[in-house]
Amino acid sequence: MRREQIAKRLFEVILAAIVLAGIFLGALFLAQNSLIYPAPPASAPWGKLVVERPDITLHGWIVHPEADSAWVVFGGNALALNPVGDEWRDCTTRAIYLMPYRGYEGQEGSPSEKALVADGIALVRQVRETHRTVGIIGISLGTGVATQVAAQAQPDQLLLVTPYDRLDLVARDHFPYLPVRLLMKDTYNSAAAVAQLRGVSVAVLQADQDEIISSARTRALVAALPSGPTRWLHVPTSHNGVWERPELCSFVRQGAK
Numbered sequence: 001m002r003r004e005q006i007a008k009r010l011f012e013v014i015l016a017a018i019v020l021a022g023i024f025l026g027a028l029f030l031a032q033n034s035l036i037y038p039a040p041p042a043s044a045p046w047g048k049l050v051v052e053r054p055d056i057t058l059h060g061w062i063v064h065p066e067a068d069s070a071w072v073v074f075g076g077n078a079l080a081l082n083p084v085g086d087e088w089r090d091c092t093t094r095a096i097y098l099m100p101y102r103g104y105e106g107q108e109g110s111p112s113e114k115a116l117v118a119d120g121i122a123l124v125r126q127v128r129e130t131h132r133t134v135g136i137i138g139i140s141l142g143t144g145v146a147t148q149v150a151a152q153a154q155p156d157q158l159l160l161v162t163p164y165d166r167l168d169l170v171a172r173d174h175f176p177y178l179p180v181r182l183l184m185k186d187t188y189n190s191a192a193a194v195a196q197l198r199g200v201s202v203a204v205l206q207a208d209q210d211e212i213i214s215s216a217r218t219r220a221l222v223a224a225l226p227s228g229p230t231r232w233l234h235v236p237t238s239h240n241g242v243w244e245r246p247e248l249c250s251f252v253r254q255g256a257k
Helices: 002-036 081-088 113-127 141-153 167-174 190-194 215-224 240-244 246-254
Strands: 049-052 057-063 069-074 095-098 133-139 157-161 201-207 231-235
Touching: 049 113, 057 081, 069 113, 069 141, 081 095, 081 246, 095 113, 113 133, 113 141, 133 141, 141 157, 141 190, 157 246, 167 215, 190 215, 201 215, 201 240, 201 246, 231 246, 240 246
Parallel strands: 069 095, 069 133, 133 157, 157 201, 201 231
Antiparallel strands: 049 057, 057 095
């Protein structure tokens, strides 16, 4: 009888552990959007950039709108883009197009990988109507958007700042004991996207002390490039420390050619 009671108690403990684990994983699944997309609040009144999408109207800013060539910028997961325009105004003579993601900086809608990539493609196509050449810049999370947009839009060049091969692999590096690859809806497979680039000059800026995106993730992305990067700049700083380094401005100024 005692053995049966022990077995029953053990079963109850195991069942409770499974239920708790299920609740935790379910909560993590539901919370992933807020973890991947911690949207910054509005940073400034909208500029003249307007992009009409089937479901919403998106807004943003343009720096040097009269320039012959342009950069389209896709930002990091919590990055406000209006200050980026102010910082990079003197880094390039190209026009700089800055359109926050859905739900970012007062923008309508909710972010998702599918929506952000589709919005990015629409933006690049619109920019091509007024500029001779169009390049793309991706920053951190935005490198996942930038690579997929580039695979379809084939820009004249692509700049990637602290990039990764797959976002779910970045998450696995931080949470090796959780089934993050099964839980994540938005995986941003940048390695697969860059493998489709043909004749696009690509430059990479890597933070060698990056505590968020490991060097292994950046190396895997670079290995997937059909012809390798035209430049692979290593900066001795942390993930967010690149914003305090002069190399970032030089990287934008020089481009990928």
